[in-house]
Each structure stands twice: as structure tokens, then as C-alpha cells.
Amino acid sequence: MGRYLLRRLLQLIPVFIGTTFLIYWLVWSVPGDPFAGKCGERPCPDSFVNMMTEKFKLDEPLIVQYGNYMKNLFQGDFGQTFGGREIGDIIATAYPNTLKLALVALAIEAVIGLTAGVLTGLRRNGFLDNLVLVSSLFLIALPIFVIGFVAQWLLGVQWGIVKPTVSSEMRLSELIVPGFVLGSASMAYIARLARTSIAENRRADYVRTAIAKGLPMRRVVGIHLLRNSLIPVVTLLGTDLGALMGGAIVTEGIFQINGIGRQVYRAIITKESATVVSIVVVLVLVYLLMNLLVDLLYAALDPRIRYE
Amino acid sequence: MRVSKRASSAVALGAAFALVASGCSSSDSDGGDAGASSDGAITIDGTQPEVGLVPSNTTETGGGAIIDWIWTGLVEYPNDGSAPRNAVAESIETSDSKVYTVKIKKDTKFHDGTVVKAKNFVDAWNWGAYSPNGAQNGSFFADIQGFDQVHTEDPDGAEGPKKAPEPAAKEMSGLKVVDDWTFEVTLAAPTAVFPTKLGYSTFMPLPDAFFTQGAEAFGKKPIGNGPIKFVSWEDDVQIKLTRFDDYSLNDKMKIKDVNIKLYQDDTAAYNDLLAGNLDFQQQVPVSAIAGDKWKNDLGERAISSTTPSTGIIAFPIYDKRFQNPKLRRAVSMSINRQEISDKIFFGSRKPADSWANPLTPGAKAGNCTACQFNVDEAKKLLAEAGGFTGELVMFYNADASHKEWMEAVAQQVKTNLGINARAEGVPTFAVFRQNINAGKMTGMYRAGWQQDYPDVENWIGPLYVTGGSSNDGKYSNPQVDALAKEAASAPSLEASHAKYAEAVALIDQDVPSIPVYFGGQQSGHSEKIKKIELSNVGELDLTSVEL
Numbered sequence: 001m002g003r004y005l006l007r008r009l010l011q012l013i014p015v016f017i018g019t020t021f022l023i024y025w026l027v028w029s030v031p032g033d034p035f036a037g038k039c040g041e042r043p044c045p046d047s048f049v050n051m052m053t054e055k056f057k058l059d060e061p062l063i064v065q066y067g068n069y070m071k072n073l074f075q076g077d078f079g080q081t082f083g084g085r086e087i088g089d090i091i092a093t094a095y096p097n098t099l100k101l102a103l104v105a106l107a108i109e110a111v112i113g114l115t116a117g118v119l120t121g122l123r124r125n126g127f128l129d130n131l132v133l134v135s136s137l138f139l140i141a142l143p144i145f146v147i148g149f150v151a152q153w154l155l156g157v158q159w160g161i162v163k164p165t166v167s168s169e170m171r172l173s174e175l176i177v178p179g180f181v182l183g184s185a186s187m188a189y190i191a192r193l194a195r196t197s198i199a200e201n202r203r204a205d206y207v208r209t210a211i212a213k214g215l216p217m218r219r220v221v222g223i224h225l226l227r228n229s230l231i232p233v234v235t236l237l238g239t240d241l242g243a244l245m246g247g248a249i250v251t252e253g254i255f256q257i258n259g260i261g262r263q264v265y266r267a268i269i270t271k272e273s274a275t276v277v278s279i280v281v282v283l284v285l286v287y288l289l290m291n292l293l294v295d296l297l298y299a300a301l302d303p304r305i306r307y308e
Numbered sequence: 309m310r311v312s313k314r315a316s317s318a319v320a321l322g323a324a325f326a327l328v329a330s331g332c333s334s335s336d337s338d339g340g341d342a343g344a345s346s347d348g349a350i351t352i353d354g355t356q357p358e359v360g361l362v363p364s365n366t367t368e369t370g371g372g373a374i375i376d377w378i379w380t381g382l383v384e385y386p387n388d389g390s391a392p393r394n395a396v397a398e399s400i401e402t403s404d405s406k407v408y409t410v411k412i413k414k415d416t417k418f419h420d421g422t423v424v425k426a427k428n429f430v431d432a433w434n435w436g437a438y439s440p441n442g443a444q445n446g447s448f449f450a451d452i453q454g455f456d457q458v459h460t461e462d463p464d465g466a467e468g469p470k471k472a473p474e475p476a477a478k479e480m481s482g483l484k485v486v487d488d489w490t491f492e493v494t495l496a497a498p499t500a501v502f503p504t505k506l507g508y509s510t511f512m513p514l515p516d517a518f519f520t521q522g523a524e525a526f527g528k529k530p531i532g533n534g535p536i537k538f539v540s541w542e543d544d545v546q547i548k549l550t551r552f553d554d555y556s557l558n559d560k561m562k563i564k565d566v567n568i569k570l571y572q573d574d575t576a577a578y579n580d581l582l583a584g585n586l587d588f589q590q591q592v593p594v595s596a597i598a599g600d601k602w603k604n605d606l607g608e609r610a611i612s613s614t615t616p617s618t619g620i621i622a623f624p625i626y627d628k629r630f631q632n633p634k635l636r637r638a639v640s641m642s643i644n645r646q647e648i649s650d651k652i653f654f655g656s657r658k659p660a661d662s663w664a665n666p667l668t669p670g671a672k673a674g675n676c677t678a679c680q681f682n683v684d685e686a687k688k689l690l691a692e693a694g695g696f697t698g699e700l701v702m703f704y705n706a707d708a709s710h711k712e713w714m715e716a717v718a719q720q721v722k723t724n725l726g727i728n729a730r731a732e733g734v735p736t737f738a739v740f741r742q743n744i745n746a747g748k749m750t751g752m753y754r755a756g757w758q759q760d761y762p763d764v765e766n767w768i769g770p771l772y773v774t775g776g777s778s779n780d781g782k783y784s785n786p787q788v789d790a791l792a793k794e795a796a797s798a799p800s801l802e803a804s805h806a807k808y809a810e811a812v813a814l815i816d817q818d819v820p821s822i823p824v825y826f827g828g829q830q831s832g833h834s835e836k837i838k839k840i841e842l843s844n845v846g847e848l849d850l851t852s853v854e855l
Contacts, residue, residue: 031735036742038358039367039444041756042770042778043745046462050472051442083359084524085543093543149575157582164579168545256569256576258544269707269736 098259104179109187117194136188165256238294242287349565360527364436378532432514453482498797617758617827638689660823670764670805701751706733783820
């Protein structure tokens with residue numbers, strides 16, 4: 001177990017370097033001079049462009065810029081945006097907001113998705129099953145921005161139940177609607193995955209044995225059936241946290257949440273490689289660590305799984 | 309090495325986990341409504357300023373509006389678009405339009421309590437003009453004598469390997485402080501419009517604190533001399549302003565606090581406005597304009613206004629296919645501007661019929677004969693010009709809403725002239741401007757102009773004079789240049805405007821670009837606000853707001 005963990009952690013290093021370089025290179029290849037559109041309908045003065053080019057060493061080759069960036073990164077310095085803001089500060093404010101939203105979304109989708117999945121998995125082809133089937137199809141089919149706008153307009157503007165946008169305090173109560181919107185598609189997937197998994201394991205020998213032993217149904221489902229059926233669901237939930245954080249860009253825009261989505265968007269448009277890479281670096285770490293956590297959770301759910 | 313600030317990010321991340329896990333987020337109230345008293349507060353929409361708030365370095369609207377609110381210049385522009393009037397200036401006098409003596413009022417203060425003196429203007433202008441400071445608006449000081457000594461040009465352009473030489477001087481020779489309340493400005497050449505320019509944000513005074521703190525620190529916590537002072541700035545979230553009680557000039561604030569909410573999406577702001585969560589939105593989203601939805605939503609709280617801006621399609625005159633004025637005139641006359649105004653903009657923008665926006669002092673309405681819609685004449689001119697072979701591409705930047713009207717224009721040219729025209733989007737404004745700056749446009753392209761200061765000069769000099777800062781198509785007519793020069797050095801504004809009218813007549817013959825529509829703005833406010841006025845460029849005049 002310890003060796004497995006160490007090996008997995010060491011694997012993070014090449015993945016980390018590979019992804020950051022790739023992203024750096026990609027942003028660098030986005031066409032457009034970062035200072036061409038800064039001064040409106042007139043070109044920026046040479047003096048301004050010169051000062052910025054020198055300050056950010058933009059005339060150096062890509063590999064040198066990347067090297068400098070990594071060197072500073074290891075000293076804890078994420079660098080500055082073209083507008084003079086510390087990227088470290090942006091990350092420190094934007095990430096917690098996005099994470100909070102993603103965790104709310106994850107909690108909502110896990111609770112609702114799992115409940116729907118278990119109920120329909122146990123009683124298939126009933127009214128509830130069909131209802132969940134149709135509504136999950138509906139959620140998957142609708143793009144997130146449609147769900148977002150409709151939710152905002154109906155709940156926020158028409159009915160006035162919630163405020164249309166989230167305030168800067170990011171209260172938990174304000175995050176329920178955006179969290180639901182963000183997690184809606186995954187919620188549908190989780191419901192369907194859990195349903196199939198439960199339905200399949202329902203016929204397994206060990207479940208039949210448990211029932212034959214006369215165990216109460218609650219125990220059969222809660223301990224024997226659910227634990228095994230949860231493995232694919234946990235895998236999905238684990239990687240979903242990363243996906244939710246990265247995919248929050250639309251939801252953040254609709255509900256005016258100051259998260260990483262807007263920062264990444266702005267940075268890509270203005271060709272700020274350092275900002276894009278810094279934000280994605282943290283996202284990559286979240287993905288990698290969640291994957292590791294999911295793998296470790298397998299053993300807890302199914303004791304037959306061992307790590308070499 | 310800079311470490312201290314960065315270390316906090318990891319801690320904050322952990323703290324967020326803890327916050328969510330324990331389910332307790334901070335629960336301060338929203339600030340609460342102060343009610344309809346004169347000490348009330350409003351929340352308005354804005355966007356995150358791209359750079360620190362330094363007047364000579366801000367070119368975008370998000371920061372520009374805030375600078376306009378927290379500073380007062382030597383002159384100010386009345387909301388109705390009429391001629392500028394003195395603000396901080398007691399008098400601006402000249403006998404030859406070359407040497408100006410500026411006297412300032414003695415009782416005005418910066419927000420840090422220091423008195424506004426003549427040297428605050430001189431120091432600020434010298435800082436803005438000094439090229440190593442890299443101010444984005446530095447070229448606005450070019451009128452002043454000695455500008456070429458403090459502002460050096462890169463010998464091979466910003467792209468080239470050579471670096472710009474160190475300027476020979478740090479201060480412009482044309483600026484002289486006479487005493488605490490008087491300074492003298494000597495221009496390189498007579499310029500009648502100079503006093504008009506002085507209300508533009510670049511010419512604002514800077515307190516001594518600017519020079520001790522440095523531009524970067526100052527820009528994050530600016531100190532102005534206007535009716536409203538800066539309180540705090542939370543990046544991407546909000547900027548707070550409050551009334552400056554020591555303000556001694558005319559426009560005093562009638563309310564107390566202003567919270568500028570920094571939106572990333574104008575639809576979110578609009579929904580906040582509808583839900584009573586926001587008190588003013590300067591421009592409602594495009595989706596709300598279709599079918600006049602915004603008027604139904606807002607009723608009497610919908611404000612329709614015109615702005616001194618024009619949507620233009622420019623010709624790359626450096627491309628030899630576009631060098632025949634008859635062809636340019638033919639394209640212009642084949643466009644049905646009224647139809648575009650009605651069908652694409654739902655009447656929110658008016659068809660353009662003059663070269664300079666008629667809201668600008670000195671500009672005349674209806675002087676663009678090339679703007680008339682006349683298919684027969686256009687066809688005749690096209691035939692005289694020898695037709696147009698190949699494809700006529702009209703470029704626009706696809707990251708703003710220009711697709712519809714550009715496609716409509718291309719379709720009209722195609723239908724009415726039989727030219728194989730089409731519109732093509734360039735992904736971002738940055739790429740679009742890069743091609744324009746480099747003189748590499750292979751077709752016509754969208755442009756636009758909003759005046760910096762209210763005078764017809766601002767519509768002719770930058771756009772149609774050889775070497776003008778936004779004359780991107782490289783249009784050049786020696787007669788226009790000569791007239792513009794005469795106009796600039798005319799003894800009075802009236803004489804200057806008369807000369808510009810002559811220049812415009814020549815421009816109308818050459819058709820260096822195509823004015824398509826005049827700008828309009830659709831704003832909305834909440835029920836809380838009883839009275840409101842917009843500035844000459846359509847920004848909210850905070851001093852007019854009554855609750």
C-alpha cells in the first residue's frame with residue numbers, strides 16, 4: 001500500500017511537467033498579439049508595447065519563457081498578469097469559490113443521483129423508473145447554459161425566490177441553484193449508472209444468500225448491495241469533481257461567481273500564458289489527487305481489491 | 309524574491325474545504341438598503357478595469373468610467389453635449405492658440421486632503437508623456453512643445469530588435485509652473501482645440517502621493533479630485549466609491565455611496581436589474597433589445613439615449629483594389645442604412661448620414677453624400693470604376709456582436725452591386741487589431757469611433773489626416789491635411805470648425821471609409837432611482853442621481 005502510494009505520487013511529476021508545458025505551448029500558439037487590441041480602435045504606443053514586452057520577457061523563445069516560469073513557480077511565485085495583478089492572489093480568491101461551487105454540485109448530484117438510482121434499480125419498470133429515465137434524458141440533452149438561464153430567470157426574476165446572481169460572500173444557500181445547474185448532467189449519469197449497477201448486483205449470488213439468510217431488506221441493500229454497486233459511481237464522482245471545476249465556466253458566468261472560469265477565459269483571450277498555466281496547474285493537481293483517492297476508495301468498498 | 313503573498317493560496321484552498329465541510333460560510337448582510345434618503349447608496353454595473361486606475365494609462369471603458377467619476381479636470385463636458393466649461397480651471401487664456409496661460413481655482417482638494425496646485429497638472433502630464441513610463445495615452449501630450457524630447461519612438465517599431473533610445477529630457481519644455489495657481493503651456497504648433505481636450509481623462513492632475521507611491525500602488529487605490537472618492541476595490545467583485553464631502557465645485561453628489569458591481573456577463577447584470585438587485589445598467593444585453601423586450605420589462609425605467617459614436621466600415625486603401633474613390637463611393641451608396649437600422653438594430657441605432665457624429669460640437673448633420681442609398685448611382689459608379697473582380701471580404705471581430713450587421717451589409721452589396729461580397733469573422737479583437745495595425749487587411753473591415761473629447765477635430769485628425777492615430781487604412785489627401793492644419797491653428801473654434809467643414813467636403817468626395825450607423829445606448833435603472841442623467845458619452849452622471 002505504501003509503495004503503491006509512493007509510486008502513484010511519483011507519477012504525478014512527469015504528468016505535471018507534461019501538462020504545464022503543453023498548456024504553455026498551446027496558449028503561446030493562440031494567434032494574436034497580446035497588446036494589439038489593448039488600446040481600442042487605435043494601435044497602442046510603441047513605448048507601452050516595449051515596456052510590456054520587456055517586463056514580461058515576451059521576446060524570449062517559448063522554452064526560455066517556460067523555464068523562467070517554472071523556476072519562479074518553484075519559488076512560490078506565480079507571476080503577474082499584464083494588468084499588474086498577482087496571479088497567486090487571483091488563484092487564492094478564485095479557486096476556493098469554484099471549489100465551493102463544485103462541492104455543492106457534487107453533493108447535490110450524489111444525493112439526488114444515488115437516491116434516484118437506488119430506488120429505480122430496486123423497482124424497475126415502474127412509474128418512478130420511467131420518470132427518472134425521462135427526466136435524466138432531459139437533463140443530459142439540455143445544454144448547461146439553457147438550464148442555467150431558465151433557472152435564473154424563473155427562480156430569480158419571475159418568482160423572486162432567490163437572487164439572480166450570487167453575492168461576493170458566496171453563501172451556501174445562494175449556491176444551491178447554481179450547484180444544481182452545474183451538477184445536473186452528472187446527476188443524470190449517476191442515477192442511470194447506479195440503477196444499472198444495482199439492478200445487476202440484485203441478481204448476484206451474495207445478495208440472494210443474504211436474503212435467504214433472512215437479513216432485513218434494509219441491511220441487504222445498505223451493506224451488501226450498495227457497497228459493491230458503488231464502485232463505478234465513486235469512480236464517476238471522483239473524476240467529476242475535476243470536471244465540475246473545469247466546466248464551471250458557463251455556470252460561473254451566468255450566476256456571476258468570481259471563480260476560475262472567468263479568469264481562464266480572460267487569460268486565454270489576452271494571451272496570458274502564465275495565468276492560464278497557473279490556474280490549470282492547480283486543476284491538474286485536483287484531477288490527479290482525486291483519481292488517487294478514488295483508487296484508494298476501491299479497497300474500502302470491496303476488500304477483495306488489493307494494491308501491489 | 310516574492311514569497312509572502314503566494315503562500316496564502318494553498319492555505320486559502322484548505323480553508324475553503326473546511327468552510328464547506330463545516331457548512332458555515334460568512335454571513336454578513338448585503339449592506340442593506342439605506343432607503344430613499346439623500347445619504348442613500350446605489351449599486352451599478354461595471355467591468356473589472358484592465359489596469360490600475362491611472363488617468364493617462366487607462367484606455368478601456370471599465371476603468372475609464374471610474375476615472376471620470378473620481379477626477380475633475382480643468383474643463384468638463386456638459387451632459388447635453390454642448391461646449392466645454394471651466395471646472396478646476398479659473399481661466400484658460402491665449403492670444404495666439406499657441407501659448408496658453410492656465411489659472412486654477414484655489415480651493416479645490418484631492419481626496420487625501422492636499423490642495424490641487426498648478427504643479428499637480430504639470431507633473432502628471434510630464435509623467436504621462438515620458439515614454440519609459442509606457443502610458444497607453446501618452447500620445448495625447450504630443451501637442452505640447454518638447455514632447456519629442458521626452459517621448460522617443462522605436463526606430464524599427466515595437467516588433468523590431470532595436471530598442472527605443474532613452475529620452476533626452478524628463479520634462480516637456482512647453483510646460484512651466486508660474487506660481488501655485490498658474491501654469492503656462494506652450495504648444496509645438498497653434499491648436500485651437502487644445503482647451504477642449506483638457507477635460508479628457510489623460511489630462512487629470514495627480515497628487516504628490518502618486519509620485520511617492522509609484523504608479524502601480526497608486527492605481528490600486530487612486531486619489532482623485534472629483535466629487536466622488538475611491539474607497540475599496542475587490543478584484544472581479546466590486547469597487548466602492550463614496551461622496552467626497554470637501555468637494556467645492558458645482559457637481560456635488562446627492563447620494564452617498566456607490567457600489568460598482570463588476571460583472572462578467574451583461575445578461576446576469578440585466579437579470580439583477582429586473583430583480584431589483586442592481587440600480588443601473590448602462591447598456592442592456594443585445595438579447596433584451598430584440599423586439600423591444602427591454603422596454604416591456606422596464607417600462608418608464610428604460611432610458612434610450614444617443615452616444616457620440618459611429619459604426620464604420622473601413623477600406624484598406626493600401627490595397628490597390630480599393631484605391632479608386634468611385635468604387636468606394638459605389639459600395640457606400642449600395643448600402644441601405646435605414647433597413648439595417650430597422651431590421652438588425654430594431655431602431656436602437658440610427659442610420660449614419662454624416663462624417664463626424666452630429667452630436668459633436670462643430671460637426672454638421674447630413675454632410676455625407678456618399679451615405680445616401682442609391683442603387684442606380686452606385687451601379688453607374690461601379691461601372692465607371694471598372695467593376696470589382698474577385699471576392700470582397702468584409703472582416704469583423706467575432707468576439708463582439710458585429711456578425712449580424714456586417715453580414716447584412718455584405719448581402720446588400722452583393723445584391724445591389726453584384727459584387728461577390730461576404731462577411732468573415734476574425735476570432736478575437738486582438739488578432740483583428742494586429743492585422744489592422746500591421747496593414748495586412750485583405751478586405752474591408754469593421755471599425756468604430758467614439759469621441760475622446762467633444763470637438764469635430766477628434767473625428768477628422770485621428771481618422772482622416774495622414775498619419776492620424778487611427779487612420780488605419782492609410783488614407784492620405786494633401787489638401788485634407790492642409791485644411792486640417794489650418795483648422796487646428798485657427799484663431800478661434802468657430803474659424804476652426806469652418807475649416808474642418810471644408811476638409812469634410814473633400815473627404816466626402818474621396819470616401820476613405822463608410823459610416824454605417826450612429827451609436828445608441830439602452831440603459832435601465834431600478835425603481836429606487838428618481839432622477840438620473842447620462843454624461844455626454846453615455847456614462848451615468850453619478851452627481852445627478854437622486855433617490
